[in-house]
Amino acid sequence: MSIQNELHSTIQRLVQPGKGILAADESHPTIAKRFKAVGVESTEDLRREYRSLIFTPPGLGDFISGVILFEETLGQNSLDNVPIPKLLESQGIVPGIKVDKGKKPLVNAPGDEITYGLDGLDDRLEIYKSQGARFAKWRAVYNISDTLPSRQAMEANAEMLARYAALCQSIGIVPIVEPEVLINGNHSIERSAEVNEVVIAEVFNALRRHRVQLEAMILKPSMVTPGSDCAKASPEEVAEATLQVFRRVVPAAVPGINFLSGGQTPEEATRNLNAMNSGGQQPWNLSFSYGRALQEPAQKAWAGKLDNANAVQHAMLERARLNGAACSGSYKADMES
Numbered sequence: 001m002s003i004q005n006e007l008h009s010t011i012q013r014l015v016q017p018g019k020g021i022l023a024a025d026e027s028h029p030t031i032a033k034r035f036k037a038v039g040v041e042s043t044e045d046l047r048r049e050y051r052s053l054i055f056t057p058p059g060l061g062d063f064i065s066g067v068i069l070f071e072e073t074l075g076q077n078s079l080d081n082v083p084i085p086k087l088l089e090s091q092g093i094v095p096g097i098k099v100d101k102g103k104k105p106l107v108n109a110p111g112d113e114i115t116y117g118l119d120g121l122d123d124r125l126e127i128y129k130s131q132g133a134r135f136a137k138w139r140a141v142y143n144i145s146d147t148l149p150s151r152q153a154m155e156a157n158a159e160m161l162a163r164y165a166a167l168c169q170s171i172g173i174v175p176i177v178e179p180e181v182l183i184n185g186n187h188s189i190e191r192s193a194e195v196n197e198v199v200i201a202e203v204f205n206a207l208r209r210h211r212v213q214l215e216a217m218i219l220k221p222s223m224v225t226p227g228s229d230c231a232k233a234s235p236e237e238v239a240e241a242t243l244q245v246f247r248r249v250v251p252a253a254v255p256g257i258n259f260l261s262g263g264q265t266p267e268e269a270t271r272n273l274n275a276m277n278s279g280g281q282q283p284w285n286l287s288f289s290y291g292r293a294l295q296e297p298a299q300k301a302w303a304g305k306l307d308n309a310n311a312v313q314h315a316m317l318e319r320a321r322l323n324g325a326a327c328s329g330s331y332k333a334d335m336e337s
């Protein structure tokens with residue numbers, strides 16, 4: 001298959017009505033934090049057990065089109081001894097891979113951060129592709145205050161995202177471009193809108209500069225919400241503020257916008273996505289690429305015990321199904337069990 005056909009085919013598999021992406025690409029420190037919250041130590045075997053369980057509920061492929069994996073998981077076998085990428089493919093789910101190396105402070109820009117990982121990325125992408133990955137993710141992180149993020153941080157992170165995306169496309173891997181504007185803080189929803197607008201506009205400037213094919217990428221943004229220290233906005237307010245920003249800065253050529261959950265509760269993330277899809281047709285498919293909002297109930301149900309396998313799979317499938325409904329605006333609160 002030509003590179004162009006590979007990109008096209010992966011986009012068609014990832015961007016489907018009623019389906020979204022499961023982010024299960026937590027780095028070792030992050031998954032350790034999630035496991036600790038349910039009283040489990042993070043070991044390679046336990047990570048393999050937990051992830052094998054959440055990837056295998058029968059019917060998961062009806063609601064999940066792709067799974068983002070961490071490097072370790074891409075090379076692991078499931079509990080039934082099947083390579084994880086193969087296991088996902090057998091359910092019609094596209095395997096993807098987180099390729100950035102995490103964030104560090106941006107030098108000479110107090111309070112801002114920059115994502116690392118471009119060095120050697122071309123070689124790593126070839127290896128990931130040979131292991132079965134068909135799409136990738138790179139996360140840039142922006143803190144909000146009255147003065148942050150700085151222009152310096154916006155330009156530097158946009159440049160990294162664009163160079164990563166161009167590199168991915170050059171070898172037939174679909175890039176997920178994730179500019180996460182953090183929810184942490186006491187900022188208003190208006191301030192969140194203002195920051196998201198300039199951040200995303202800067203990202204698309206850089207994508208154009210690097211000639212990234214907008215038709216062959218997915219945007220993974222934050223929703224526009226008030227800061228986590230403030231009272232929550234209603235789903236209608238979140239939907240209106242978020243869509244206003246995207247209509248201004250996200251070209252219609254982008255096939256899919258798959259939101260991160262960024263610290264919203266599972267129910268909140270589903271309600272907000274549902275509200276966005278309740279207002280009629282938008283230029284892009286609006287879906288989810290949640291980590292915590294899909295996995296939290298499954299992690300609680302598991303608590304480190306294989307005996308809880310059925311409960312884990314039920315919890316995983318349930319959140320996937322409810323978010324699948326939110327993709328068409330047909331989620332109702334009484335669907336929560």
Ligand code: 13P
Nearest residue numbers: 023260261262290291292
């Ligand atoms: P959350 O949905 O938990 O924010 O995770 C999504 C993600 O992939 C962050 O990079």
